[in-house]
Amino acid sequence: MDKTGSSSAMALASGTIINAIATGKGSAFGIDLNVCATVELIDDGKKRIKGIIKDHPTVKPNLIETCVKNVLNYFELDYSATVSTKTTIPVKSGLSSSSATSNAVVMATIDAIGEKLDPKLILDLAIKSSFDEKLTITGAYDDATASYYGGITITDNTKRELIKRDTFKSNNESIEDIIDVLILIPNLNKNVNVNRMKLLKNSVAVAFKECLAGNYYNALFLNGILYASALNFPTNIAIEAIESGALTAGLSGTGPSYIALCNKENTENVKNTLNKYGKVIITKLNNKGASIVW
Numbered sequence: 001m002d003k004t005g006s007s008s009a010m011a012l013a014s015g016t017i018i019n020a021i022a023t024g025k026g027s028a029f030g031i032d033l034n035v036c037a038t039v040e041l042i043d044d045g046k047k048r049i050k051g052i053i054k055d056h057p058t059v060k061p062n063l064i065e066t067c068v069k070n071v072l073n074y075f076e077l078d079y080s081a082t083v084s085t086k087t088t089i090p091v092k093s094g095l096s097s098s099s100a101t102s103n104a105v106v107m108a109t110i111d112a113i114g115e116k117l118d119p120k121l122i123l124d125l126a127i128k129s130s131f132d133e134k135l136t137i138t139g140a141y142d143d144a145t146a147s148y149y150g151g152i153t154i155t156d157n158t159k160r161e162l163i164k165r166d167t168f169k170s171n172n173e174s175i176e177d178i179i180d181v182l183i184l185i186p187n188l189n190k191n192v193n194v195n196r197m198k199l200l201k202n203s204v205a206v207a208f209k210e211c212l213a214g215n216y217y218n219a220l221f222l223n224g225i226l227y228a229s230a231l232n233f234p235t236n237i238a239i240e241a242i243e244s245g246a247l248t249a250g251l252s253g254t255g256p257s258y259i260a261l262c263n264k265e266n267t268e269n270v271k272n273t274l275n276k277y278g279k280v281i282i283t284k285l286n287n288k289g290a291s292i293v294w
């Protein structure tokens, strides 16, 4: 049977400025790590969907198969499909690999069908799929929009409202090319204790106000200290990163990864500090967002 259509798409990892689980409002920013999804459709009326994860054999393909199924159902198509992914995003680390994967697979499937890439439809079907697979509490609209658009997004996940888009700046100049993003993957396990995170509501609201005011470094640090203390992750790591010259540092998402933003001249020093606690990935900000991969 001939292929009906195929496409590939990539979407970004995102770091957390404000984790939305405590209040429903959050903020995230695009990071230059990505997941690439390739979808091949076969118009055979059998609706057989096969997912293949090329570089993470222990990760189950449920999410990517659900993404393809939800797109085909939306367009009322009974195609079969194969969907495969390759990623540079650490999985289950707080870098929103699930939101990025949902975005990439939904985009590639819609493109393979030949339909218009409407951002709202992509995000809605991607978030639906993450909910279907019980991979999100609030829908992670902050992570999903940062992964899709790049840059900084500030959102009300409960209302699925994009409050503001921005970029990290110095003297009103975008600084995506002059700072490094350091990601620490510590030897710690993820622990998503929602009840404890919701106890942070009033304090996270203070950090969210800092974020809305554009004080992203303060907001990221405050958020990280709050969620690290609620989830029993070390609070000293972010402080040691700042002590070593980072502009800001904090827990990303529900962890266990930490993020530090550094001027390039301080990267080596901060890396050496973070290396005491686990593996460090050095990458960059990404303000460009997701795209079809030709």
Ligand SMILES: Nc1ncnc2c1ncn2[C@@H]1O[C@H](COP(=O)(O)OP(=O)(O)O)[C@@H](O)[C@H]1O
Binding pocket: 035, 053, 056, 059, 060, 061, 062, 063, 064, 085, 086, 087, 090, 091, 092, 093, 094, 095, 096, 097, 098, 099, 101, 135, 136, 253
């Ligand atoms: N490259 C990938 N290919 C297929 N599924 C993936 C990929 N990366 C992540 N996932 C899915 O997302 C899940 C991890 O999402 P989650 O638990 O929300 O952690 P995080 O979003 O913090 O990385 C994985 O268990 C898997 O279902």
Ligand SMILES: O=C(O)C1=C[C@@H](OP(=O)(O)O)[C@@H](O)[C@H](O)C1
Binding pocket: 016, 018, 019, 020, 021, 026, 027, 093, 094, 095, 096, 097, 135, 136, 137, 138, 139, 140, 142, 143, 252, 253, 254, 255
């Ligand atoms: O599931 C959710 O609703 C959320 C998960 C968190 O991200 P991770 O899944 O990356 O931990 C958090 O940062 C986000 O604001 C909301």
